[in-house]
Amino acid sequence: MRIAIVIGASSGIGQSTAIQLAKRGTAVILTYSGNQAGAQDTVAAIEKDGGAAVALRLDVGRSETFPAFREQVVAILRDTWQQDTFDYLVNNAGFGGMAMFEDTTEELFDKFMRVLLKGPYFLTQALLPLLTDGGAIVNVSSNSALPTGLVDAGYSAYATMKGGLNVLSRYMAKEFATRGIRVNAVSPGPTRTRLADSSGVVGFEAYPEVIPMLAAKTALGRIGEPDDVGMVIATLLGEESRWITGQNIEVSGGFDL
Structure with missing residues (x-):
């Protein structure tokens, strides 16, 4: 049985990814931070x-908790699926x-x-020994960090970190290739998710008036839905993408095209 770990799967893109992977016969270990429900x-x-799934709490902002999380993963792999490795990792939180x-x-x-x-x-570093040779990783970035992406005032810190994640994805792809592990990134455009800001205010639920404006800037005429991105991530992890690594796929419906 193939097993995926999806970080940040209590809503939005992560939730969709977990469900899409399960539809393809993959068991899922998913994580959440504050949204247990x-x-x-x-x-x-x-x-x-x-399908089969297990939820674990994880605060990705606290790297000191990663060794304990890894031990939880080891126990679940052993006790639930009688395995000592997993196949896919999605860094989405x-x-x-x-x-x-x-x-x-x-x-x-x-x-x-x-x-x-x-x-x-460092979460990938902690889990890498458990990832099977020939496995795959997808890092969820943002089109705000792409060289061709729209530069919108107010996102310098956010986009800087996502830009770093893009570079990291390429270096992971190079280094992990010796084990046959593929690494790609996806860069969503505006997507209807629950993604909260640092104050806990939830995106489009709090600011629905921005949706028509964003849709008007998108070639396909609407904002993205979680499944638009989740299906791409599941595809990148799957056998049909076995010859794709080190890539960053924009999934935005032609935002700002």
């Missing part, structure tokens, strides 16, 4: 269709929000760094 919803949706350059505090900058860049780096 959402994580249980993900597990229930997977089990309803006959994050938070949104904006602050103009002159208003960005060191505290906010450091939080972005811990969650969006340091977290994926």
Whole structure:
């Protein structure tokens, strides 16, 4: 049985990814931070269709907890599926929000760094010995960090960390290739998710008035839905993408095209 670990799967893109992988016959270990109810919803949706999933709490911004998380993963792999390795890793956890350059505090900058860049780096490092040779990783980035992406004032810290994740993805792809492990990134455009900012305010639920404006900037005429991205991630992890590594796929419906 193939097994995936999906980080940040209590809602949005991570939730969709976990469900899409389960539909393809993959068992899922999914994580959540504050939204336990959402994580249980993900597990229930997977089990309803006959799949298998386990939810674990993980704060990606606290790298000191990663060794204990790894031990939890080891125990679940052994006790639930009688395996000692897993096949796929999706680094998806994050938070949104904006602050103009002159208003960005060191505290906010450091939080972005811990969650969006340091977290994926050292969590992958902790889990890498458990990832099977020939496995695959997808890092969820943002089209705000692409050279061709729209540069919107107020996202300098956020986009800087996502830009670092893009570079990290290429170096992972190079180094992990010796074990046949593929690494790619996806860069979503505006997507309807629950992604909260640093104050806990939830994206489009709090600011629905921005949706028509973003849709008007998108070639396909709407904002993205979680499944638009989740299906791409599942495809990148799958056998049909076995010759793709070191790539960053923009999944934005032609935003700002």
